Amino acid sequence: MKIVVLVKRVPDTASVFKVASDGRSVELDGLKFVMSPYDEHAVEEAIRLKEKMGAEVIVLSAGPPECKEVIRSALAMGADAGAHLLLPGDTGYASRGVAEALAVAAKTLEPDLILAGKQAVDDDAAQVPERVAELLDLPHASIVTRLECTATAVTVDCEVEGGQFTAELPLPALVTAQKGLNTPRYPTLPNIMKAKKKEIRELTLDKLGLSGDRLAAGMTVTAMALPRQQRLGKILDGDTAQRVKELVRALREDEKVL
Amino acid sequence: MSILAILEQRGGLKPCAYETLSAAATIAKASGMPLRALYIGAGLGEDAQSLAGFGAATVYAYEDPELTHFTPDAYVPIVVGLARELDAKVILGSATSVGKALCASVAGRLGVELAQDCTAVAWDSALAATKPLYAGKVVAEMRLDATPAMATLRPNVVRVERNETPPPSVVQRGKPEVTLRTIIRDVVSAAAGTVELTEAKIVVSGGRGLGDPKHWPVLQSLCDTLGAALGASRAAVDAGWIAHPHQVGQTGKVVSPDVYIACGISGAIQHQAGMRTARLIVAINKDPDAPIFKICDYGIVGDLFEIVPALNEEFRRVLGK
Ligand SMILES: Cc1cc2nc3c(=O)[nH]c(=O)nc-3n(C[C@H](O)[C@H](O)[C@H](O)COP(=O)(O)OP(=O)(O)OC[C@H]3O[C@@H](n4cnc5c(N)ncnc54)[C@H](O)[C@@H]3O)c2cc1C
Numbered sequence: 228m229k230i231v232v233l234v235k236r237v238p239d240t241a242s243v244f245k246v247a248s249d250g251r252s253v254e255l256d257g258l259k260f261v262m263s264p265y266d267e268h269a270v271e272e273a274i275r276l277k278e279k280m281g282a283e284v285i286v287l288s289a290g291p292p293e294c295k296e297v298i299r300s301a302l303a304m305g306a307d308a309g310a311h312l313l314l315p316g317d318t319g320y321a322s323r324g325v326a327e328a329l330a331v332a333a334k335t336l337e338p339d340l341i342l343a344g345k346q347a348v349d350d351d352a353a354q355v356p357e358r359v360a361e362l363l364d365l366p367h368a369s370i371v372t373r374l375e376c377t378a379t380a381v382t383v384d385c386e387v388e389g390g391q392f393t394a395e396l397p398l399p400a401l402v403t404a405q406k407g408l409n410t411p412r413y414p415t416l417p418n419i420m421k422a423k424k425k426e427i428r429e430l431t432l433d434k435l436g437l438s439g440d441r442l443a444a445g446m447t448v449t450a451m452a453l454p455r456q457q458r459l460g461k462i463l464d465g466d467t468a469q470r471v472k473e474l475v476r477a478l479r480e481d482e483k484v485l
Numbered sequence: 486m487s488i489l490a491i492l493e494q495r496g497g498l499k500p501c502a503y504e505t506l507s508a509a510a511t512i513a514k515a516s517g518m519p520l521r522a523l524y525i526g527a528g529l530g531e532d533a534q535s536l537a538g539f540g541a542a543t544v545y546a547y548e549d550p551e552l553t554h555f556t557p558d559a560y561v562p563i564v565v566g567l568a569r570e571l572d573a574k575v576i577l578g579s580a581t582s583v584g585k586a587l588c589a590s591v592a593g594r595l596g597v598e599l600a601q602d603c604t605a606v607a608w609d610s611a612l613a614a615t616k617p618l619y620a621g622k623v624v625a626e627m628r629l630d631a632t633p634a635m636a637t638l639r640p641n642v643v644r645v646e647r648n649e650t651p652p653p654s655v656v657q658r659g660k661p662e663v664t665l666r667t668i669i670r671d672v673v674s675a676a677a678g679t680v681e682l683t684e685a686k687i688v689v690s691g692g693r694g695l696g697d698p699k700h701w702p703v704l705q706s707l708c709d710t711l712g713a714a715l716g717a718s719r720a721a722v723d724a725g726w727i728a729h730p731h732q733v734g735q736t737g738k739v740v741s742p743d744v745y746i747a748c749g750i751s752g753a754i755q756h757q758a759g760m761r762t763a764r765l766i767v768a769i770n771k772d773p774d775a776p777i778f779k780i781c782d783y784g785i786v787g788d789l790f791e792i793v794p795a796l797n798e799e800f801r802r803v804l805g806k
């Protein structure tokens with residue numbers, strides 16, 4: 228069994244973000260980068276499957292040379308090998324092109340199961356895995372909180388508003404991970420050392436027979452801003468009864484929301 | 486050419502279905518293209534009448550018991566087929582878990598651009614979308630120049646507007662001839678009467694300040710009075726006091742209710758990521774320096790065990806409950 232995990236390098240969301248001087252992008256200099264948190268759940272699940280039923284786990288990441296760092300962290304968690312698809316320049320908002328490239332790259336790895344995060348916490352694009360699945364014509368399930376796998380099928384619990392459903396998908400298939408799926412492990416020191424020796428295959432668009440034009444985003448960002456919402460900031464005075472009365476009055480009469 | 490709105494259902498039509506249709510109606514009007522609606526499910530029935538007032542001339546209803554629940558196998562070919570048939574230039578859906586997965590798959594199959602979880606859309610000779618990034622810390626204005634262009638709208642952000650136009654005529658369609666690879670084994674719905682967090686008009690949330698899971702009824706009574714959904718901070722979820730589907734924030738749900746009432750929640754930046762777009766924020770916290778007071782509209786500094794029951798009483802009195 229071969230499992231491919233899609234991992235993306237993203238800025239740590241604990242960072243303070245600034246809009247760059249062009250007014251249309253985020254200042255990336257000085258930010259700390261990490262593996263997107265939902266991808267950690269995907270990597271963890273792949274390693275658990277490997278431990279349970281035996282599997283080869285390959286992590287695949289597309290992006291700048293620094294992506295190798297997040298591939299290394301996945302290898303330190305226990306993945307067997309990495310594949311890095313080098314993409315030129317900034318690929319923000321290019322979900323369509325990135326998914327096309329990832330689909331071609333993933334196909335060469337011949338996976339039985341592809342795991343990904345439910346969304347990457349930079350662009351919050353929430354679409355690359357589903358696109359990959361459709362391009363490869365694989366059955367797929369999104370926002371998964373439980374997964375069971377046999378040699379021929381995967382059974383998953385998917386979170387939906389107001390409940391969940393259980394679905395069975397024949398392999399090969401693609402599944403996206405939600406937080407409740409598992410608790411990602413921390414790499415141990417010996418495993419970090421071992422990871423340094425594991426292979427990271429280099430892929431390029433050229434090698435895959437793709438042209439760089441396909442990466443061009445069909446979306447233009449015209450402006451970017453920090454959210455600025457004027458809040459009243461009214462701290463109510465008086466004893467409990469007075470404050471509660473005033474709050475209810477304000478919500479009903481001033482704000483007309485109740 | 487047309488503008489296509491995908492109507493979300495679970496049993497009946499969801500409130501966000503009308504929001505998506507309303508947003509699509511605005512785009513249809515601005516672009517001069519006709520508005521069409523798409524329903525996929527077990528049966529639209531009387532709900533078709535409730536689609537009056539948006540200017541949609543036709544709703545295409547793909548009805549079959551096998552279409553009750555979403556699977557990409559069954560739903561994606563329907564949307565792709567209809568979008569091609571109607572030459573849809575803009576396709577809008579709801580940014581729910583099902584809506585996002587469906588639209589992402591359709592965008593993949595059609596090879597077109599998609600902006601997910603938008604807080605506004607407009608037509609300006611192309612589809613324009615407002616979309617939060619980086620867990621809501623940054624907001625981008627985008628243009629999707631090529632058509633078809635797709636977007637999903639965050640529930641609760643569109644104000645539904647109706648006019649005098651009649652209900653659409655219903656074009657009945659069956660299920661498509663496709664092999665269903667994915668099999669739905671089981672469906673679990675939340676208990677009847679509970680309000681879904683992401684769609685609630687009012688959310689009452691509790692955090693570590695609750696002290697103990699046995700105190701949830703204090704907040705639940707207020708929820709019952711207001712018809713509100715119960716939310717929680719990650720601290721409360723991580724402590725095992727409540728299940729993860731209730732979590733609001735960066736690694737939980739994003740909610741945009743009319744009123745968000747935070748009780749015993751400090752207002753960490755990751756919590757804000759999930760409730761920042763609420764129309765009004767009310768904070769109840771005993772620490773006057775809690776960050777939540779910096780982003781609230783109304784704040785009460787005090788013990789939630791004193792304030793919340795008093796608030797509940799006052800609401801019951803004025804609402805006559
Ligand atoms: C990567 C990452 C992702 C995260 N994602 C999320 C997320 O999705 N959602 C989320 O919520 N957090 C998230 N967090 C955690 C976040 O940073 C905070 O730790 C968390 O929100 C704190 O929860 P809290 O406000 O309930 O607890 P605390 O910060 O401990 O605040 C409790 C508050 O209750 C008040 N209080 C205590 N007793 C009373 C009383 N009797 N009456 C009134 N007030 C009282 C206190 O004054 C205090 O302000 C994330 C963190 C990280 C690093």
Ligand SMILES: Nc1ncnc2c1ncn2[C@@H]1O[C@H](COP(=O)(O)O)[C@@H](O)[C@H]1O
Pocket residue numbers: 233234235236263265266287288289290322325329342343344345346347348350351352353354355356
């Ligand atoms: N450049 C990339 N390289 C590898 N995986 C990616 C990349 N972009 C997105 N993904 C995968 O797709 C998931 C969802 O990303 P997104 O659609 O960008 O929100 C991520 O959690 C990853 O698993």
